[in-house]
Amino acid sequence: MKMLIKEFAAYTGVSVRTLHYYDEIGLLPPACVDENTGYRFYDESSLLRMQEILFYRELDFSLKQINEILSSPTYDQKAALAQQKLLLIAKKERLENLISAIDGAVKGENIMKAFDNTTFEKYKAEAQERWGKTDAYSEYAEKTKAYSYDKWQNANAELDGIFAEFAACMKDGNAPCSAEAQALVRKLQAHITESYYTCTKEILAGLGQMYVADERFAANIDRHGAGTAAFVSEAIAAYCQ
Secondary structure, three states, X not given: OOEEHHHHHHHHOOOHHHHHHHHHOOOOOOOEEOOOOOOEEEOHHHHHHHHHHHHHHHOOOOHHHXXXXXXXXXXXXXXXXXXXXXXXXXXXXXXXXXXXXXXXXXXXXXXXXXXOOHHHHHHHHHHHHHHOOOHHHHHHHHHHOOOOXXXXXXXXXXXXXXXXXXXXXXXXXXXXXOHHHHHHHHHHHHHHHHHOOOOOHHHXXXXXXXXXXXXXXXXXXXXXXXXXXXXXXXXXXXXXX
């Protein structure tokens, strides 16, 4: 199932402009982009990602916090959903207390305790601490906070160009462990370090696994040729051994 950006916007209740912004900041990139028309397409994995974003938005997390959480290498969707449920229950209880407090205020009662938000903030802090406090993301946030639109475009275009080079390397018959492929892994690592955050071998190994495990990343990389994502992943694994 694929939807054009306007269809996806209508389905999720989010504006096209917002989707463009989410793509720009790396929060929700499209599943694929038609090279000829420039049309952006979203799929089922995009819907799942949007669902997570909307849950956190409903819980008053900032876009920066949401990006930190969803970008964490240790992010566990099932565990996160369980924590979101606790947050929603805490928020529901607080709203019910506030509604009851209105009646008390009418009667002249002291209703200040109704504004106690300790439980909700506790759960929220736990979610942020568990998923969004990686050193890499902190560095990423600091390094990119002043990026202009053109700076983002150039950095992302260069990254995409490296994946295109991987595709060409694969089509030329080179193995993932070949000197040519390994040189591209070093180029990828250097670009990530220069443009986003310090890409250690440990982080690089995690990215290599994500490129095939996450359907959105795999589909985006495979735009350059079927099997490119797997080739990149195997090349990274060989480099990091």
